[in-house]
Amino acid sequence: MENQSELQIEIGTEEAISLKPVNVKIVDVEIQEVGEKKSKKVVCTCKHPDAQDPIKISAVKYENKGKLEVSGLWNNKDSKNLIRKGCALAVLMTQLNSKTIEGLKDKEVMTCQDEKGYLCFKAY
16 A cells, blocks of 8 residues: 555645746757657756756747747757747747757756746747
């Protein structure tokens, strides 16, 4: 039988700490399959100056058709199996002067918060 001692844990006094939007350094990049459809998403492991452990960021805020939009870093491909021009990932890569997804490693990038208060990359 599973240990059910966690059923006795009480509410603590510490609130979640949200990290401020600052420049972060991308230290690792990977592609993960997400959801039932196994869609491929780029996840960047980043060093944040206020966090002891690395954080993961997989979204970007960018300008699309004159409006600011937050989108996941989906690995969208065109008919030639290249990253689709104009998609959120392509916009971030262009902003950071990176020809490949792997080229994002060691790049410094500004972050901002999305509508829910999560950090995302700033590419506008």
